[in-house]
Structure formats: structure tokens, C-alpha cells
Amino acid sequence: MRRALIGLITLGSALLALWFGGGFDWLAREALAGQREFQSALGQTINALRRGDTGSLVAIIAVCFAYGFFHAVGPGHGKVLIASYGVGRQVALPRLMGIALVSSLGQAVTALVVVYGSLWLLGWGRQDLQVFADVTLSRISALMLGLIGVWLIWRGVRHLRGAGVSHHDHHDHHDHDHSHCDHVHLSSASQIAGATSARETAAMIAAIAIRPCTGALLLLLLTWQFGLVLAGVLGVFAMALGTASVVLVVALLAGGAARSLLVSASDGKVAGVILPLVELGAGLVIVLAAWVAFSLIRPL
Amino acid sequence: MRYFALPVMLFASPALAHPHIFIESTLELRLDDKSQLTDVHVIWTYDAFYTLMLLGDLGLDPDGDGVLTANEQAALLTAESTWDPKYEGDTYGIADRQPVKLGPPRDFAVSLQDGKITSSHLRPLVEPLPMAGQTVSWKSYDPFYYAAFTLSGGAVVKGSDACTVTYVAPDLNAAYVRLDGLLYGPEGAGLTEGEFPPVGADFADEARVTCAAR
Numbered sequence: 053m054r055r056a057l058i059g060l061i062t063l064g065s066a067l068l069a070l071w072f073g074g075g076f077d078w079l080a081r082e083a084l085a086g087q088r089e090f091q092s093a094l095g096q097t098i099n100a101l102r103r104g105d106t107g108s109l110v111a112i113i114a115v116c117f118a119y120g121f122f123h124a125v126g127p128g129h130g131k132v133l134i135a136s137y138g139v140g141r142q143v144a145l146p147r148l149m150g151i152a153l154v155s156s157l158g159q160a161v162t163a164l165v166v167v168y169g170s171l172w173l174l175g176w177g178r179q180d181l182q183v184f185a186d187v188t189l190s191r192i193s194a195l196m197l198g199l200i201g202v203w204l205i206w207r208g209v210r211h212l213r214g215a216g217v218s219h220h221d222h223h224d225h226h227d228h229d230h231s232h233c234d235h236v237h238l239s240s241a242s243q244i245a246g247a248t249s250a251r252e253t254a255a256m257i258a259a260i261a262i263r264p265c266t267g268a269l270l271l272l273l274l275t276w277q278f279g280l281v282l283a284g285v286l287g288v289f290a291m292a293l294g295t296a297s298v299v300l301v302v303a304l305l306a307g308g309a310a311r312s313l314l315v316s317a318s319d320g321k322v323a324g325v326i327l328p329l330v331e332l333g334a335g336l337v338i339v340l341a342a343w344v345a346f347s348l349i350r351p352l
Numbered sequence: 353m354r355y356f357a358l359p360v361m362l363f364a365s366p367a368l369a370h371p372h373i374f375i376e377s378t379l380e381l382r383l384d385d386k387s388q389l390t391d392v393h394v395i396w397t398y399d400a401f402y403t404l405m406l407l408g409d410l411g412l413d414p415d416g417d418g419v420l421t422a423n424e425q426a427a428l429l430t431a432e433s434t435w436d437p438k439y440e441g442d443t444y445g446i447a448d449r450q451p452v453k454l455g456p457p458r459d460f461a462v463s464l465q466d467g468k469i470t471s472s473h474l475r476p477l478v479e480p481l482p483m484a485g486q487t488v489s490w491k492s493y494d495p496f497y498y499a500a501f502t503l504s505g506g507a508v509v510k511g512s513d514a515c516t517v518t519y520v521a522p523d524l525n526a527a528y529v530r531l532d533g534l535l536y537g538p539e540g541a542g543l544t545e546g547e548f549p550p551v552g553a554d555f556a557d558e559a560r561v562t563c564a565a566r
């Protein structure tokens with residue numbers, strides 16, 4: 053089992069190294085080409101719909117899914133955050149994948165609310181809308197992520213300070229004999245891991261979902277302008293599922309890494325130090341990512 | 353410590369605004385009879401999605417038949433030829449390590465074909481550039497990479513047959529590494545907060561035009 057996990061993390065690291073390291077050139081080129089191709093296909097499909105070809109409703113779903121997929125292979129869409137969070141807090145795989153899926157779909161819902169809310173209630177045009185999404189919502193999202201990062205750092209520090217007394221801590225929960233050293237550390241490791249609360253999950257989802265992706269906004273606006281509301285709504289959800297499929301893979305890799313981290317840490321004698329350190333590191337990564345995201349927001 | 357490497361690697365991915373507009377570009381380089389480069393004729397074809405965005409914003413082609421009336425054509429031409437004063441024009445040439453100075457655009461033309469807008473204009477050089485024995489590097493790019501250009505129509509030399517063109521694809525890996533440096537490293541110290549580094553050039557195709565000495 054442990055061997056399989058180590059295999060998984062090695063594979064994951066290799067894939068990520070390919071993704072962000074040497075093989076990135078190839079992947080970036082493919083992703084860009086795919087994005088270009090499907091953006092054009094999307095335009096052509098909308099043209100067909102405008103000409104009254106209702107069969108294109110299926111086509112738009114397929115094209116949007118592909119568009120979302122290729123878009124998400126590029127940077128952004130919460131991959132860094134979900135992976136850092138997953139590894140840092142050793143989040144259980146189903147929960148992490150749930151976060152990935154729900155936050156992607158949440159981005160679609162936000163896009164719908166923002167576009168239709170502002171069109172109907174406020175009578176905004178594309179410019180106002182883009183300023184609102186690209187500046188205001190991006191800032192809120194970055195701030196929320198920064199807070200989550202700070203929360204992880206705070207937890208890490210607290211656990212580090214508690215590490216010295218982890219044996220003592222352990223006594224409160226288990227009354228086994230002391231010869232099972234592994235057991236001692238396993239329980240202290242899962243103690244740290246087990247505390248992923250529903251509130252924390254919700255905060256993570258909200259922070260990612262509040263910032264809709266520009267592609268979704270543009271599609272909704274365009275389809276609204278041409279009276280193709282249904283196509284726009286279906287398309288945006290298909291796009292979100294395409295995005296989610298990429299984020300899910302990242303969550304899977306991060307979840308595998310987190311799992312093997314938990315297992316190997318439990319075997320060792322330093323779990324009480326390593327896990328809080330990882331948590332701290334993940335918190336730092338998220339704070340930095342949030343800070344960079346915030347500073348990159350360009351007032352239009 | 354594989355575990356620690358993971359977040360670090362993930363973080364190496366830049367927080368880049370992905371391109372949302374795709375443009376196919378052709379640069380026609382016009383030489384006079386003294387082998388001096390005088391004008392660059394710039395031809396851009398917008399992707400079908402961006403085309404629809406423009407048409408939607410301008411309220412053109414409401415019937416969706418893909419054909420513009422004369423009035424609609426004129427409205428599109430006006431929109432395309434109205435440049436923001438800060439807009440540099442996305443056409444960049446470098447000769448002897450110096451930027452080639454281009455004058456204001458003129459001779460705009462637009463058309464809509466197969467659901468894609470083609471928009472062209474002429475950029476006269478501020479001073480004619482003698483091309484004999486000279487190499488000039490040309491790129492089409494949006495500095496902020498909101499639009500991604502491909503030099504798919506290439507650079508075409510008109511008025512001389514003594515020139516050759518070679519193409520250099522962007523090193524995307526290096527481009528991302530440089531972007532990371534700008535975002536997180538000391539090189540980026542000069543950037544003010546909220547400023548996205550102008551990295552478009554790193555992601556652009558390059559056409560190197562070399563003309564034989566006479």
C-alpha cells in the first residue's frame with residue numbers, strides 16, 4: 053500500500069514537473085493552440101445558432117467543455133490553491149475533489165449572477181462588467197485566499213508549538229501502551245489532518261468561486277446580446293465542467309501526495325514537526341499567491 | 353523532501369492573465385526603389401469569438417447572416433481606426449538593437465469573411481530604413497498578452513528580392529521563467545503595485561528579415 057502511494061506521488065511529481073518545468077513549453081504550446089482552436093469553434097457555433105441551427109446547442113456544450121479544459125491547463129483557476137491546501141492540510145481525497153468540482157461550478161454560478169444581475173438590474177455594458185469582475189471580485193477573491201493562507205500559517209505555528217507536548221496530548225485520546233511508537237505518531241498525524249471543518253471547506257470554495265473566469269463572462273454577454281440565453285447558460289456550465297476536470301486531476305495528485313505524506317510521516321518520528329511545517333509552507337504559498345494575484349489586478 | 357517540492361513547483365506557475373483574443377497577423381514590408389523600408393502594411397484577422405464580441409458591441413450584423421451592409425462596414429471601419437492615444441499598435445521592429453520608429457496608422461480597411469473580421473492599416477516608418485546588409489526583427493504582440501498574436505501570414509517583403517525571412521518561435525519555457533522572475537524576483541522590483549509586467553514580446557513569433565548588401 054505504502055509502495056503504491058509512493059509510486060503515486062512520484063508519478064504526480066513527475067507530471068507536475070513536466071507541467072511546470074521542462075515539458076511546460078510543449079504543454080503551453082498545446083494548451084494555447086487548443087484554446088485558440090476552441091475559441092474559434094465557439095464563435096462559429098454561435099454563428100450557427102444565430103442562423104437558427106438548433107442542433108448546434110449540443111455542439112456548443114462540447115466546444116465549451118473543451119474550451120474550459122484547455123483554458124484551465126494554463127495558469128489560474130485555483131489549481132495552486134487547491135493543491136497547496138490539499139497538501140498543507142492533508143485533506144481527504146473525496147473532500148478535496150469535491151472542493152475542486154464545486155468551486156468550478158460555483159464560478160459558473162457567479163458568472164451567471166454577475167452577468168444577468170448586472171444586465172437586468174443595473175443595465176451595465178461590457179466595460180462596467182469587466183471592471184467589476186476583473187477588479188472588484190478579483191480583489192475580494194484574493195483577500196479571502198490571503199485570509200485562508202494566514203489561517204493555515206496560524207494553525208501551522210500553533211501545531212509546531214504544540215509538537216513538543218504531542219505525547220502528552222496523545223494520552224488524552226488513547227490509553228494504549230507506549231511501545232507502539234508508530235501508533236503514537238499516526239494518531240497525532242491524523243489528529244492534525246482530521247480537523248478539516250465544513251466551515252473551512254466552504255471558505256475555500258467561496259474564495260475560488262467568487263471570481264468567475266473571464267471566458268465565462270464573455271460567453272454569457274455575447275449569447276445575451278444575440279438572444280441565445282439558453283446556449284449561454286448551458287455553455288458556461290459545460291465550460292465549468294471542463295475546467296473542473298483539470299482541477300480534479302490536480303486535486304487527485306495533491307490528494308495522493310497528502311495521503312502519502314500522512315502515511316510516511318506517521319511512520320517516522322517527526323510527524324509532529326513535519327506536518328505543521330507543511331501546513332505552514334502551504335499557508336505561505338497561498339498568502340503569496342493571493343498577494344501576487346491581488347497586486348496583478350489592473351484597474352482598467 | 354518531495355513533499356516540499358510540490359507546492360514550490362506549483363507556485364512556479366505564473367499568475368498570468370491568459371489571452372482572450374487570438375489574432376492572426378501578416379506584416380507586409382514595403383521597400384522603395386533605393387531598398388529602404390518605408391512602410392509596414394499590417395493585416396490582422398480576429399478569431400470568430402472576438403469578431404462576435406466586436407459585432408455585438410457595435411450592434412452590427414443583427415440578422416447574423418455574416419454580411420455587413422455599407423453602413424455597418426463604415427461603422428466598423430470607424431471603430432477600428434479610432435486608436436486610444438496610449439495604444440502603440442502591437443507592431444514592433446528592432447534594427448541594430450533599436451526600436452524601429454513607426455508613425456501613426458493610416459489607410460485602414462476592414463472586411464468580414466467566414467465569421468472573422470480582417471482589419472488592416474499602414475504604418476509608415478518615421479524615417480526610411482536602408483535595408484541593404486541589414487537585419488530587422490519583427491513581431492506582432494500585445495505587451496500585456498490579453499491578445500495572443502500568431503504571425504501566421506508571416507513577414508512578406510515587397511519591392512525587393514534580395515531579402516530572406518526566417519522565423520523564430522517563442523521559447524515559452526524561457527518566457528514563463530522570465531515572467532516568474534518579474535513577478536516574484538528582484539528584477540520585478542521596478543514594477544509598481546498593480547502593474548502587470550509587459551511580457552507579450554516573450555510570447556510572440558519573431559520574423560527576422562535580412563537583406564543582402566549590394
